Amino acid sequence: MEQFAVIIKPVITIWDRPEETKENREKKIVSSIADEGIYGMGLRIRGEEEQGFYPVVTAYHYPGYVRKEDVELTGLSALVNWEEGGLMVIDGEFVDLMSLPKVQGVRIMSAPRGALIKVLEFESMEPGWALVELFDGQRGFVRNQYLRPKEYSQSGLWTGKLPQKEIVDEKEFRQAVVENAMQYLGTQYRWGGRTPLGIDCSGLTSESYLLSGIIIFRDAKIQPGFPVLEIPKEEMLPGDLMYFPGHIAMYMGNGRYIHSTGKIGSSGVVINSLNTEAADYREDLAKSWYASGSIF
Template sequence: MKAIVNDMIVNLHGKPDTTSELVDEILYGMTVNILEFCDELWVRVQTAYRYEGYCLKEKLIIDDAKASQWQGEANNVIIQNFADILVGPKIQSTKIATLVKGSVVIVVEENDLNQEWSKVKLASGDVGYTRSYWIQHAIADTVSEEEFRENVVQTALSYLTTPYRWGGKSPLGIDCSGLCSMAYMLNGVLIYRDAKIVDGFPIKQITLEQIQKGDLLYFPGHIAMYMGDDLYVHSSLGGNEVSVNSLNEKHPHYRKDLATTITAVGSLFAKELVH
């Protein structure tokens, strides 16, 4: 059974209890598989990137046919931190919903880049308008490797100063694996949402000597994205927000605790890198 996320941000908990650990967040328009109906309030779900947790049923549209159709048609993501969906194509219009970066919608009418507004359809069936440049069609294979690497780094950097939130992955708060997984997702690639390399996902291990912009650095319980020039961007519990640090001990933002504890390096382009 499939379902569609029908709220701006929906918490995934470790147990069917709102006071239990937040293990992940799922954003508006994402689809999930329902693994178990726990009781009248809770369901256990699995995300597209195979993460599992418990969420409130009231936050989902539970309809296998609708969810399957939505999954096939909704290929547009919000790239603005926060985007209002309005009843009409003007700023004074009534708000239907507010969505965060990473939310999924259907573009009903493709607009020229010079046009300010795009008509979009929500999972609820409501139709509204939002700024055209706040929406992106996420397909990774339309760009070169060099462009993808640059794009994924710039996407990660767009979260700079976002507060650290355990299990978070929105501009309201994001953790280390949330940052890296969202940067890739917003560029059309689903990677594992955790600080480790997992079989069955596109990130493969490479050596530190092969690292390039956009590759991932793994530490004990932590993950960061390499930016080039010994710099990396990450959401750090120690720093309390998304920030940039360095692997170079002579750099003012060097962090010895991370630079000396790298456990692995991963790349989407491992086949081209490993000899």
């Protein structure tokens, strides 16, 4: 019988093995962080508990391990009910869930952009406040200006397929994913991160696409089975992706791109240019840029 789980903390680490550290190629000890999970997201359990970790796979088909205290185990029917029960996406950097529909309420939880929460009433007894419910049934209130529709499906957890939203207007979609990425501008670089607390290069691109209903590969490469296909560099349009060794960026148009970089002195989510005369030109990236990709 398949088992599933829902993330019950605002942000959790997803590890690439059931331990916090590993030895890298240079024989140095580094973290085994692979990704992050955000409140309300579902997971499929893919094996037995190991040393306090569950082996899991995410709805965007990324495997890893999570600490058992970070999730609540559940069955398929409960997960489907959660998925189809009116979920919306938190759309503020970090948003408070309050006990009352007013700022003087008790803070129940704070959740980052990308968290999933069940909305019972978008406009509750107090204008501007939504009545919401957590996975454990606890209710509270969130300012509805910080909620956006959930455009992607987590059904791949139980179907094994990658569900993708039908794109009706290509230009509108491209603009939306660029705007999603721009919301993280200035966020610090965090290895494996995917929230406004810290985000890495593929976390930025994959989360920007996910928020608009399209599931692309979580890492910085073009992966078979996912919708991004290589295109000629000169055919790039806004929202397309740029690939470098171990790095990925999103093209914005007019020779500019947005990415999350760990470069000393220019770390975090920044915008750079392909124009050699521009002050924000990155020669190292321009020379190592080996491919472009698009879902179109």
